[in-house]
Amino acid sequence: MGEPFYSDAGLYDRLFASGKPAVDFYRAAADRRGGSVLELGCGTGNKLIPIASDSHPSVGLDLSTDMLAEARRKADELGVDVDWVHGDMRQFDLARTFDLVIVAANSLLHLHDAQDLVGCFRSVRRHLAPGGQLVFDVFNPSVRMLAQADGVRRRRDALSFVDPGRGAVHVDVAETYDAAAQVTRGTWYFSTESEADFTVLPLEIRSIFPQELPLLVSRGGLRLVERLGDWSGGPFTADSAVQLCICEPD
Template identity: 35%
Template sequence: MNLERAYSMYNFEEYDDPVLYDRENDSIIDDIVFLKKWAKRTRGKIIDLACGTGRATIPLARNGHQMIGVDVHKGMLEEARRKSTNLTLPIDFVLQDCTALNLNVKSSFIFSVGNSFQHFLTNEAQDGLIRSVSRHLEVGGLFIFDTRFPKEEELLQPSGEEFWRSYIDRATSQQVDVYTKSEYDALSQIQHYTTIRRLLDKHKEIINEKTTSIRLRYVFPKEMERLLSPYGLEIVNIYSDWEANPLTKSSDQMVYLCRKI
């Protein structure tokens, strides 16, 4: 079994319902706006790694860019293909391991969003991902990705159940309350998350509950420099969000803009 598949299987249950994933995430567009600006400056095929259901792939293809979307989760890719089937867009969705990418193409723009970088849980998996990016990126080409900033408040969350957010399920028009539990392993730098989704009726009584687990690896900024450098990736800038604000010690996120040298 390949590296990414072996370690991503820990996280598959969080993505086993692609339709639910889209319901909870399709309102996120700030990263897409950022990517569109950089895509205008590039030519040729653009590669979206860990593309999922095509949340970012499809909007860029709508803008006329030739896209390759890659993911290791078959169900997510099937949903991406279903969503784009009747749109006649220039997209090729590929089921591959991002740590051993083999697309037979070079790109001037590769990206991975949605904090997908955190799904690569081991040093070997991270190296495989960056090596794959470097092999498929033209000299001078850009690699953009994001990951959560490992500040103290992020890592040392209470181990008990905490309320996260509520939303209205479009399919049922019912409220869903989302709770999380987390435990950080400092030795592996992996956060173990449990997500509990509770569907409520009109009387705010729980009528259904779904629990999923996910593991996320955290990387510190200086550590990231050492990870990228051996593969010829120069950090051009690190932002705290998709509006290109500077990174600070209180940031929640790191957005990396890298260039192959």
């Protein structure tokens, strides 16, 4: 489930700071649907806090207590009311329903087994109010990129960021791809000019290919009603980097 990678909430927020298009997409989805919102794998609340600030009753569920603590701190600082819940998206029971359930930022890809994904979709199905929707994003796997996961450590310049205490932080990643499991197994190295590898973290991410995705959703009692290919709402194509999926009860 990738827990060690999410043990430092501040590091996570600095690493993935440029998420405004995704925030805008989910915020607009909540406004169109109206009513209450549940986010699974809510992390530090980067998507859910703006949604809650638009007067949507909101619940955020996450397995990482560190991420939830930071989410609670940020929401309290902004005076935004969110119910933060420690739980596992594979199976949960919140004893209520929601008009919209979202799973953002590839969070579903921490569920490596098909049965875990189906379990998550079934739990979502039980928590959807009449007319409710599930909206989530996962990347569109590139066979070319998966083939390049050869275990060699490489610099990811696009992931560099500035840490208030350390200065410029560089990120290196070494990945291998397990084709049988459809899982990319990576090691992420964080360094500065004066402190090499001050943090080293594992991260394992599943791939969900476009043709299998509707089948997994269907086994969970949902149906894929629309799939978009970018944050502006463009159509999904073979070249799309992301699968933005809108699902309803079957």
